[in-house]
Ligand SMILES: Nc1nc2c(c(=O)[nH]1)N[C@H]1C(S)=C(S)[C@@H](COP(=O)(O)OP(=O)(O)OC[C@H]3O[C@@H](n4cnc5c(N)ncnc54)[C@H](O)[C@@H]3O)O[C@H]1N2
């Protein structure tokens with residue numbers, strides 16, 4: 001076990017090194033939103049599959065229209081009407097045109113589509129003859145076979161998060177079922193004799209256990225499936241029994257509380273009882289420094305702080321990346337962007353990297369960030385209305401107007 005507090009980078013590297021993407025499963029296309037594609041998708045056909053009209057108009061031979069102008073229209077004989085869904089066989093010969101609708105296949109012989117607006121009386125149905133008012137160039141208003149996606153090309157890459165655009169592509173290639181990475185299941189345990197369930201009225205010295213609900217929501221947001229156990233009172237036997245019975249088969253175990261050095265901080269002993277080998281304990285971050293990472297066989301176990309804001313920071317920095325990696329995303333670490341800070345923060349007396357609760361928002365196209373009022377690790381209020389963590393390098397202060405490194409985790413809107 002590493003005994004020295006690790007840098008956040010080293011700690012995240014060790015955690016991510018220990019987990020792999022989960023196996024793939026087939027799901028209905030309708031359920032694919034937010035899931036991660038587990039295969040590269042290659043086009044097994046051209047898209048569009050045939051040359052088709054992009055306009056309602058007339059399929060013509062462009063050469064026939066070369067000299068057309070409003071004063072001397074090129075008159076063409078209308079030989080057919082082609083609706084979308086038809087398969088035209090009759091060729092368009094010299095001096096001929098076929099009335100054609102958007103999406104319909106181009107008939108043989110035609111090489112351009114002249115839209116109704118560029119004809120003398122094209123909007124009228126069943127006209128035997130149409131006057132083309134201006135030259136039409138070869139290929140005009142025609143979508144060529146394969147111009148969108150050509151057969152054999154890669155259209156979606158393994159590791160893509162599926163959404164509306166991907167659904168359109170998958171549907172176009174008849175993928176009624178999609179291969180995606182399985183969603184990680186996460187068993188969550190909250191430890192502490194002061195904790196009561198949220199439906200209970202806390203007695204003196206007791207609190208409602210909020211961390212589990214916070215973690216369950218975060219797990220769900222990250223695409224995982226949370227399983228939240230009842231709060232467990234401090235006690236090695238109680239904690240070990242709860243984890244053994246309710247953590248079985250979970251892809252990740254998360255415990256909150258009991259990771260520090262208090263008389264009832266029993267997590268180290270519990271992990272030992274569970275046969276979990278601690279990989280590290282403590283990191284050079286605040287809040288959330290005493291986070292513990294262990295492996296119970298291949299099952300990863302993260303022991304996050306009991307302090308709510310610290311648990312949240314631990315979860316964003318460790319639980320979410322683990323879930324992203326298990327879910328098959330190629331970039332498990334949350335991206336950091338820069339934003340102009342509208343708040344200041346004094347130089348902290350301590351060295352570790354600080355993660356500050358903040359609200360990032362857009363103003364005239366710029367990303368701004370405002371720190372929450374309360375930054376104590378034990379606070380819950382600052383978790384509401386925030387969508388970002390400002391990352392302050394060890395020992396640095398933040399001044400109003402500074403560019404800050406920001407880790408975004410929620411929707412960014414205008415203020
Ligand atoms: N002597 C020292 N004491 C502490 C140190 C230290 O280095 N030396 N580290 C401090 C730091 S930093 C942190 S962070 C906390 C970590 O505490 P634990 O993870 O052991 O958590 P607990 O002691 O169990 O609880 C801390 C705090 O959070 C409340 N809590 C716990 N679980 C929940 C929950 N499910 N929902 C809401 N709130 C919860 C708990 O009641 C405590 O108030 O240790 C410092 N101490």
Ligand code: MOO
Pocket residue numbers: 285286287288289290305307310377378
């Ligand atoms: O590092 Mo403790 O995490 O909040 O203050």
